[in-house]
Amino acid sequence: MLSRTSKLGCYSWSLQAVDKCPASRGDDGELVEVCKGCYATQGFYHMPDAIALRERNDVEWRQDTWVDDMVKSLRKQTFFRWFDSGDMYTEALAWKIHAVCAATPWCKHWLPTRMHKFTKFSRVIDALNDLDNVVVRFSSDNVGQHIDGLYVSLVVDTYKHVDKTHVCPSSLQGGKCLDCRACWSKDTQSVAYVAHSNKMHKIIRMKVEPMPGFDHNPLDNFPTIWSKT
Numbered sequence: 470m471l472s473r474t475s476k477l478g479c480y481s482w483s484l485q486a487v488d489k490c491p492a493s494r495g496d497d498g499e500l501v502e503v504c505k506g507c508y509a510t511q512g513f514y515h516m517p518d519a520i521a522l523r524e525r526n527d528v529e530w531r532q533d534t535w536v537d538d539m540v541k542s543l544r545k546q547t548f549f550r551w552f553d554s555g556d557m558y559t560e561a562l563a564w565k566i567h568a569v570c571a572a573t574p575w576c577k578h579w580l581p582t583r584m585h586k587f588t589k590f591s592r593v594i595d596a597l598n599d600l601d602n603v604v605v606r607f608s609s610d611n612v613g614q615h616i617d618g619l620y621v622s623l624v625v626d627t628y629k630h631v632d633k634t635h636v637c638p639s640s641l642q643g644g645k646c647l648d649c650r651a652c653w654s655k656d657t658q659s660v661a662y663v664a665h666s667n668k669m670h671k672i673i674r675m676k677v678e679p680m681p682g683f684d685h686n687p688l689d690n691f692p693t694i695w696s697k698t
């Protein structure tokens with residue numbers, strides 16, 4: 470079942486955050502830094518309807534008719550986002566997603582993931598990225614961390630120029646993508662998202678030591694800083 474993402478202005482298909490994100494935890498079992506501030510573990514995502522939709526999706530994708538049903542759902546869509554929350558947590562699901570993408574060449578698919586950390590997913594990720602209408606974008610685990618990959622993304626702490634990286638403009642345009650479609654573009658290798666949730670701001674503040682001579686954290690007025698520069 471699809472959900473509408475108002476920021477993107479397109480539909481998405483999602484699973485429960487963290488529960489269906491095996492790569493959200495490091496070797497020590499702790500959530501990686503960026504996942505500690507995940508927007509999909511806050512607010513609206515705790516609503517019973519949002520939880521029920523994601524649980525239903527986790528049942529439906531296993532059914533034989535799911536690929537055909539998804540193709541029918543996408544027949545009028547030109548842009549689609551996989552995993553507003555959750556991740557393609559099994560190879561079986563990933564190959565079914567590949568079948569949906571291959572059967573919907575009129576629609577551009579963006580799929581952010583951390584499953585690239587498991588080498589057994591390399592084959593299906595490569596097969597997805599071989600499709601003209603698909604961008605599988607590898608997410609990095611830590612704020613400001615650049616990783617290797619055909620298409621990548623990272624979270625940054627300030628709205629500033631990042632070399633060879635498209636900085637997401639949504640923070641400066643009412644939280645909307647508007648006509649930006651960089652995340653879907655094979656011409657955009659790297660996208661940086663400015664941290665915006667209170668939870669992520671708290672994590673970033675914890676990392677920053679007060680400057681010598683100051684008794685406060687320079688990021689205390691963080692939203693003001695990044696919205697003006």
Ligand code: SF4
Pocket residue numbers: 477635636637638639645646647649650651652653660
């Ligand atoms: S980079 Fe562009 S397409 Fe991607 S989330 Fe930001 S505004 Fe939307």
